[in-house]
Amino acid sequence: MAQLAKLDDIVALCKRRGFIFQSSEIYGGLASCYDYGPLGVELKRNVREAWWKAVVKMRDDVVGLDCSILMHPLVWKASGHADKFADLVTVCKKCNTRSRVDHLADHHGHAEEHTEHVDIDKAAATPHDLSRKVCPACGAVGQFGAPMAFRLMFETQMGANVEDTMTLFLRPETAQGIFVNFRNVLDTTRVKIPFGIAQIGKSFRNEVTTKAFIFRTREFEQAELEFFCAPGTDDEWYEHWKAERFRWYTDLGIRKENLRFREHDPDELAHYAKACVDVEYRFPFGQGDWQELEGIANRTDYDLRQHQRGMRTVNDWMAAGRDLTAIGLKEEAEDYLSGPLSYFDEQTRQRFIPYVIEPSAGVDRSTLAFLVDAYDEEEVRGEVRNVLRFHPALAPVKVAIFPLVKKDGMPETARALYDDLKRRYASFYDEKGAIGRRYRRQDEAGTPYCVTVDGQTKEDGTVTMRDRDSMEQIRVPLDQVRTWLSEKLDV
Numbered sequence: 001m002a003q004l005a006k007l008d009d010i011v012a013l014c015k016r017r018g019f020i021f022q023s024s025e026i027y028g029g030l031a032s033c034y035d036y037g038p039l040g041v042e043l044k045r046n047v048r049e050a051w052w053k054a055v056v057k058m059r060d061d062v063v064g065l066d067c068s069i070l071m072h073p074l075v076w077k078a079s080g081h082a083d084k085f086a087d088l089v090t091v092c093k094k095c096n097t098r099s100r101v102d103h104l105a106d107h108h109g110h111a112e113e114h115t116e117h118v119d120i121d122k123a124a125a126t127p128h129d130l131s132r133k134v135c136p137a138c139g140a141v142g143q144f145g146a147p148m149a150f151r152l153m154f155e156t157q158m159g160a161n162v163e164d165t166m167t168l169f170l171r172p173e174t175a176q177g178i179f180v181n182f183r184n185v186l187d188t189t190r191v192k193i194p195f196g197i198a199q200i201g202k203s204f205r206n207e208v209t210t211k212a213f214i215f216r217t218r219e220f221e222q223a224e225l226e227f228f229c230a231p232g233t234d235d236e237w238y239e240h241w242k243a244e245r246f247r248w249y250t251d252l253g254i255r256k257e258n259l260r261f262r263e264h265d266p267d268e269l270a271h272y273a274k275a276c277v278d279v280e281y282r283f284p285f286g287q288g289d290w291q292e293l294e295g296i297a298n299r300t301d302y303d304l305r306q307h308q309r310g311m312r313t314v315n316d317w318m319a320a321g322r323d324l325t326a327i328g329l330k331e332e333a334e335d336y337l338s339g340p341l342s343y344f345d346e347q348t349r350q351r352f353i354p355y356v357i358e359p360s361a362g363v364d365r366s367t368l369a370f371l372v373d374a375y376d377e378e379e380v381r382g383e384v385r386n387v388l389r390f391h392p393a394l395a396p397v398k399v400a401i402f403p404l405v406k407k408d409g410m411p412e413t414a415r416a417l418y419d420d421l422k423r424r425y426a427s428f429y430d431e432k433g434a435i436g437r438r439y440r441r442q443d444e445a446g447t448p449y450c451v452t453v454d455g456q457t458k459e460d461g462t463v464t465m466r467d468r469d470s471m472e473q474i475r476v477p478l479d480q481v482r483t484w485l486s487e488k489l490d491v
């Protein structure tokens with residue numbers, strides 16, 4: 001154990017057992033898009049549920065939201081995405097492959113890495129020495145064209161009539177839906193600062209570099225929290241959410257040695273951010289690569305201020321023929337504190353624009369981390385056993401029920417138990433094949449417990465309960481199976 005699993009083994013298992021498939025596979029596949037199969041959909045749903053439980057349900061100070069993916073174009077002007085959400089790219093003159101400048105490495109494997117997104121207008125003016133950089137596709141050294149900005153947002157058209165057709169963007173993050181609903185939530189609930197709004201949903205980015213399975217895809221799911229607090233209390237809340245989010249991963253079984261924080265250097269921070277830290281996981285790419293799993297940022301009052309300015313710009317945008325590029329945001333009026341996105345604290349009698357702490361996680365990326373961390377191979381009696389040691393909360397199937405053989409009333413008893421258990425737990429019934437093989441299939445699916453109805457069941461009313469991790473088998477009275485499982489699974 002503790003050996004870093006190989007990505008290839010995980011990809012193979014995911015395909016073999018129906019966790020994850022390439023999108024549109026029968027047509028040759030669609031690059032960097034993936035489909036979750038019967039086991040994968042349950043796993044990902046459990047990851048989502050575990051996040052929602054920890055961030056929303058178990059707290060008194062966070063509420064949920066589910067916003068539409070298509071939003072008003074001005075949202076992206078105000079957030080900065082329309083002008084800045086681009087990667088700096090270069091094209092290899094030898095093989096024509098486009099690469100992210102910050103991902104290019106020299107012969108020693110040194111890459112710049114962790115560069116922020118670039119300003120679309122100013123990108124070309126930034127000097128970059130690519131003379132020693134190696135093309136990841138063909139290996140040519142220093143054969144790159146001038147760097148340029150590559151917009152990451154997908155565009156689409158909305159409207160049936162020519163006069164109201166608009167160019168919209170598929171959202172590249174879920175966070176903006178939260179900011180634009182800040183006032184709605186404030187007006188319709190009892191929340192008071194400090195409080196958070198959480199959302200889980202799909203985001204889209206036309207990523208330049210993909211690969212690495214579901215680590216970086218063009219369509220993905222995010223779980224984001226915007227936690228609004230009074231200026232001056234932000235450092236404390238930043239630390240609070242750092243600790244909470246780290247604990248979430250370890251509580252769900254990720255080994256501490258595979259998880260770390262990487263605090264951003266001041267020169268790496270976006271201009272509006274006061275602090276930012278990545279929760280990194282040691283993914284099995286290359287030699288075991290520390291890669292971002294989640295970002296936690298102190299975004300100050302930047303987002304709400306920007307939307308307050310954006311709201312004042314609507315008429316200019318209409319006058320400019322709804323052309324985003326032709327308008328700038330209205331300068332902040334002196335009286336911005338009276339705007340609808342400000343907050344009045346009744347206790348302190350002060351009005352302010354709230355600061356925001358944002359933990360932003362990827363559902364697919366954490367699903368991959370949970371898969372990698374749970375994956376294990378061990379030798380049992382001369383055979384390799386593949387097992388996914390998922391935390392019970394994440395396991396796609398919690399319990400499998402088998403009759404030892406298809407006779408002597410065993411299937412009937414097993415089915416009755418299955419019908420009872422499935423109302424409470426994701427359960428699976430299987431009566432085909434040798435019992436050892438049935439156990440192995442469940443090990444590969446990560447099922448924590450298997451229950452077998454056998455010859456002894458008729459005699460003394462007990463069944464065999466088999467533990468996935470230790471492979472130990474004990475006998476449990478049939479009528480106590482449910483209670484026994486609830487002690488183990490309701491964690």
Ligand code: ATP
Nearest residue numbers: 207215216217220222292293294295360361362365
């Ligand atoms: P990266 O540096 O890897 O491109 P980012 O810093 O742009 O990521 P954020 O904008 O902070 O990412 O997004 C928050 C989280 O959303 C990330 O930590 C990651 O878990 C997830 N995420 C972002 N982009 C993708 C993607 N293309 N595929 C899968 N998950 C993603």
